[in-house]
Amino acid sequence: MTTSATLSIRRFDARDTDAVIALWQQAFPEYRDTTKPHRNPRLSIENKLTTQPELFFVATLGERIVGTVMGGYDGHRGWLYSLAVDESVRRHGIGTRLVAHVENTLTGMGCPKLNLQVLSAKTDIQAFYEALGYRADAVISMGKRLGAFVDAAPVS
Numbered sequence: 001m002t003t004s005a006t007l008s009i010r011r012f013d014a015r016d017t018d019a020v021i022a023l024w025q026q027a028f029p030e031y032r033d034t035t036k037p038h039r040n041p042r043l044s045i046e047n048k049l050t051t052q053p054e055l056f057f058v059a060t061l062g063e064r065i066v067g068t069v070m071g072g073y074d075g076h077r078g079w080l081y082s083l084a085v086d087e088s089v090r091r092h093g094i095g096t097r098l099v100a101h102v103e104n105t106l107t108g109m110g111c112p113k114l115n116l117q118v119l120s121a122k123t124d125i126q127a128f129y130e131a132l133g134y135r136a137d138a139v140i141s142m143g144k145r146l147g148a149f150v151d152a153a154p155v156s
């Protein structure tokens with residue numbers, strides 16, 4: 001780790017917005033892609049703050065935000081989104097801690113299964129989740145954009 005500060009995981013606060021967007025722009029290339037206006041990190045944060053904001057977490061080292069994860073639970077399945085760790089502190093277990101934090105929180109809510117999606121080209125990320133016990137389900141993921149983004153590309 002590049003610092004001796006202790007890792008903490010806490011709920012996202014609106015004051016974290018700019019730091020989280022900077023982290024996501026580093027971790028998710030699509031947030032830097034101007035041809036994908038539907039990938040709008042500020043809108044994602046605004047939306048999450050109106051829907052289960054208690055399931056949006058940041059990892060901090062001292063004052064510095066080094067990781068994020070979002071969870072969701074609809075009463076049937078849990079979902080995990082927006083897992084990101086600052087590239088300067090990867091492979092130190094922070095991603096594992098963030099996933100475990102969501103798993104424990106959703107387990108406490110009675111959630112029986114946690115789902116997530118990984119782009120099929122991201123084989124390294126699949127290896128990460130496999131290391132944490134996740135396995136590919138025998139399903140294909142289908143989606144449809146709604147509202148203002150109905151004409152945006154179906155994937156990513």
Ligand SMILES: CC(C)(COP(=O)(O)OP(=O)(O)OC[C@H]1O[C@@H](n2cnc3c(N)ncnc32)[C@H](O)[C@@H]1OP(=O)(O)O)[C@@H](O)C(=O)NCCC(=O)NCCS
Pocket residue numbers: 027028082083084085086089090091092093094095096097117118119122124125127128129131132
């Ligand atoms: C995925 C991500 C969050 C992992 O965070 P991390 O803090 O580096 O992960 P951990 O240190 O907890 O890794 C735990 C284990 O997962 C596996 N793993 C992690 N990153 C891996 C990689 N790039 N390739 C292969 N295996 C990997 C290893 O087994 C690792 O254990 P080890 O370091 O002892 O070998 C981070 O790589 C990231 O932010 N990636 C970019 C954003 C992204 O694609 N997020 C996922 C969206 S679905």
